[in-house]
Amino acid sequence: MKTIITTLTLACSSVALAQPTMDGTLDAAYGGANAVQDTQTGFGNSDIGMPDFANGSEIDSGHAIIDNGYLYIMLTGNLESVFNKIDIFVDARDGGQHTLRNDNPEVDFDGLNRMGDDGSGNGLTFDAGFEADMWLSMTCGGDVFATYANYAELPTTGAGFGQFVGQGTSGADGVIYGKTGLMFALDNSNVDGVGFGEGIGCGEGVTTGIEIAIPLYLFDWDGGAGEITSAKVCAFINNGGHDYMSNQVIGGIGGGSNLEDPRFVNFENIEGNQYYSVGDVAGPCPDPTGACCFDIDCSDMTQDNCLALGGEYNGDGSFCNGNPPPCAPEPCEGDVDGDGDVDVSDILTVIGNWGCAQ
Ligand SMILES: [Ca+2]
Ligand SMILES: [Ca+2]
Numbered sequence: 219m220k221t222i223i224t225t226l227t228l229a230c231s232s233v234a235l236a237q238p239t240m241d242g243t244l245d246a247a248y249g250g251a252n253a254v255q256d257t258q259t260g261f262g263n264s265d266i267g268m269p270d271f272a273n274g275s276e277i278d279s280g281h282a283i284i285d286n287g288y289l290y291i292m293l294t295g296n297l298e299s300v301f302n303k304i305d306i307f308v309d310a311r312d313g314g315q316h317t318l319r320n321d322n323p324e325v326d327f328d329g330l331n332r333m334g335d336d337g338s339g340n341g342l343t344f345d346a347g348f349e350a351d352m353w354l355s356m357t358c359g360g361d362v363f364a365t366y367a368n369y370a371e372l373p374t375t376g377a378g379f380g381q382f383v384g385q386g387t388s389g390a391d392g393v394i395y396g397k398t399g400l401m402f403a404l405d406n407s408n409v410d411g412v413g414f415g416e417g418i419g420c421g422e423g424v425t426t427g428i429e430i431a432i433p434l435y436l437f438d439w440d441g442g443a444g445e446i447t448s449a450k451v452c453a454f455i456n457n458g459g460h461d462y463m464s465n466q467v468i469g470g471i472g473g474g475s476n477l478e479d480p481r482f483v484n485f486e487n488i489e490g491n492q493y494y495s496v497g498d499v500a501g502p503c504p505d506p507t508g509a510c511c512f513d514i515d516c517s518d519m520t521q522d523n524c525l526a527l528g529g530e531y532n533g534d535g536s537f538c539n540g541n542p543p544p545c546a547p548e549p550c551e552g553d554v555d556g557d558g559d560v561d562v563s564d565i566l567t568v569i570g571n572w573g574c575a576q
């Protein structure tokens with residue numbers, strides 16, 4: 219009996235202590251999600267189901283743990299194999315950049331600086347208290363499928379070190395191993411998570427995507443990092459030139475359209491945290507029915523159905539569940555995506571929402 223108990227104890231310990239395997243799939247070591255996507259993807263819903271090629275991009279959840287001298291980051295979802303980018307910013311030490319500067323390393327065809335201040339005082343700005351210390355990015359595509367990765371330091375005063383990390387493919391056999399010890403893995407198999415659109419979505423339950431391991435020593439370029447015991451992660455999907463940000467940010471933006479030119483994006487102006495922290499526990503997924511708009515004339519956004527969705531009724535039929543109105547309050551006139559006119563994009567939005575409960 220004693221032998222059996224010992225064996226069981228060892229088995230449990232080994233599960234708890236196992237480090238993530240770099241392969242683009244979620245490991246038990248990550249625990250529950252630190253953040254779950256709440257917004258449908260404006261960059262297409264991938265339905266191919268292969269580990270390499272994907273026909274859409276989304277971030278369904280964010281995970282991060284510090285273990286074994288690494289910061290491990292898992293972002294479930296898809297990276298469309300048309301050289302879409304996932305841009306990841308990490309705040310893990312003192313100093314850093316709250317607004318991206320324009321004198322960061324020229325890496326990835328100067329894509330990092332494309333998001334920074336163009337000299338006029340703009341530049342991608344993070345939530346209050348988030349001062350990015352490192353940027354990492356991954357992309358994929360080609361006739362023969364390949365993944366590529368870059369990274370850069372983001373010192374407070376700019377002019378840090380950055381480099382092309384390397385090239386790989388999908389899955390465990392395709393991991394990118396950088397000279398510095400950085401590792402990047404991708405598994406594009408997901409066909410679940412959020413669908414195409416701009417409304418409220420839910421990324422729960424996705425177990426494949428982008429997985430990164432960052433050796434902690436990389437944060438200590440000046441001997442001033444100290445022991446890394448916590449980290450914040452801001453990640454989003456961008457287009458090939460790092461110049462058109464999607465609506466796939468984690469933490470989510472609470473429904474809405476693509477954020478477009480990153481240098482004009484200020485996450486302080488978007489409700490909630492567009493980042494997550496090691497140790498965060500994701501809240502409940504928003505009810506996707508709360509912003510599912512077949513109801514083009516908004517006639518059904520009544521107090522009763524709003525309360526049934528667990529939302530707060532604003533009294534005018536225009537707003538429910540803390541979500542943006544799925545269509546303009548008065549009059550709707552078919553402008554489903556709320557961009558001010560009725561055109562083909564409204565039809566596409568309705569099609570993208572097809573299947574949601576009313
Ligand atoms: Ca893994
Ligand atoms: Ca920092």
Ligand SMILES: [Ca+2]
Nearest residue numbers: 409410411412
């Ligand atoms: Ca999806």
Ligand SMILES: [Ca+2]
Nearest residue numbers: 485488489490
């Ligand atoms: Ca915010």
